[in-house]
Amino acid sequence: MHIHDRNGRELNAECLIGEEDGVYGLIVESWGPSHRNKDYNSALEYIIERLINSGQEKVVVYLASLPARKNIPSLDERKIHPTEYFSLTEGSPSDIRQELCRFQTHFSRTGKKDIPSASGNRSKRIMITIPGISNAEFWEQIIYGYSAFSLEPTDDEETLRKMVHKLLKTPLDEPKGYKMPAKTERVHKVSFRDPAVKAWVLQQSKGFCEQCGENAPFSISGGYPYLEVHHVIPLSASGADTISNCVALCPNCHRAFHFSDNAKELLETLYTKIKRLQR
Ligand SMILES: [Zn+2]
Ligand SMILES: [Zn+2]
Numbered sequence: 071m072h073i074h075d076r077n078g079r080e081l082n083a084e085c086l087i088g089e090e091d092g093v094y095g096l097i098v099e100s101w102g103p104s105h106r107n108k109d110y111n112s113a114l115e116y117i118i119e120r121l122i123n124s125g126q127e128k129v130v131v132y133l134a135s136l137p138a139r140k141n142i143p144s145l146d147e148r149k150i151h152p153t154e155y156f157s158l159t160e161g162s163p164s165d166i167r168q169e170l171c172r173f174q175t176h177f178s179r180t181g182k183k184d185i186p187s188a189s190g191n192r193s194k195r196i197m198i199t200i201p202g203i204s205n206a207e208f209w210e211q212i213i214y215g216y217s218a219f220s221l222e223p224t225d226d227e228e229t230l231r232k233m234v235h236k237l238l239k240t241p242l243d244e245p246k247g248y249k250m251p252a253k254t255e256r257v258h259k260v261s262f263r264d265p266a267v268k269a270w271v272l273q274q275s276k277g278f279c280e281q282c283g284e285n286a287p288f289s290i291s292g293g294y295p296y297l298e299v300h301h302v303i304p305l306s307a308s309g310a311d312t313i314s315n316c317v318a319l320c321p322n323c324h325r326a327f328h329f330s331d332n333a334k335e336l337l338e339t340l341y342t343k344i345k346r347l348q349r
Pocket of ligand 1: 279280281282283284319320321322323324
């Protein structure tokens with residue numbers, strides 16, 4: 071088996087899925103002249119990228135060359151990284167690959183003198199394992215680059231958001247999309263809202279976003295400034311439709327309250343800033 075690149079081309083890096091020395095995982099190897107290192111390195115980066123995209127955050131990597139296996143029978147001592155797991159969360163796939171290679175060189179230099187120094191490719195055969203994962207399908211997706219999660223269109227907002235989030239990590243080819251996307255009918259609960267609450271909150275904002283203080287971005291018919299009224303505790307989470315749970319926000323700030331990675335901090339400042347809000 072060979073690792074495939076993004077276009078399905080075989081890289082000059084061989085691999086094997088299965089059990090060896092009592093652990094199940096992916097063995098990646100590269101033999102021969104050093105010009106093959108380039109493919110070995112990019113193969114490793116594809117593997118790292120695909121592992122991350124499939125939601126994996128940590129792996130265990132063992133040195134698996136023949137000399138290493140002969141001279142260091144203890145699997146635990148052949149662990150490349152000094153910590154229990156090797157983290158996939160620090161930096162780009164290339165950064166992570168380089169970090170892994172740094173551990174490998176370190177390994178051969180320190181305390182493992184029983185490895186014959188002329189053993190050549192000792193660091194070019196490694197075994198990547200993920201505790202709890204022992205099926206070939208998973209690793210096939212990693213070496214061939216199939217998506218490890220469904221990419222089928224979805225009618226669920228949250229699933230769509232998660233899929234997009236994962237896809238953002240990979241440079242994509244222009245997608246075809248669907249000229250006639252499938253449709254579905256959905257029943258969901260909607261709260262009755264008090265128009266007076268919404269109008270009052272808009273009136274007292276005087277056209278300024280209560281978060282950033284900026285003017286409303288445009289006006290609507292009648293010349294009224296366009297702002298959105300946001301329920302601090304969502305109605306869907308049993309929040310109240312009262313002025314002590316509503317703020318007038320510009321569209322940018324409104325989206326930030328729903329999707330920003332610092333939405334919690336934003337909420338805290340809002341509670342301190344706007345006295346009428348009650349938790
Ligand atoms: Zn704003
Ligand atoms: Zn909202």
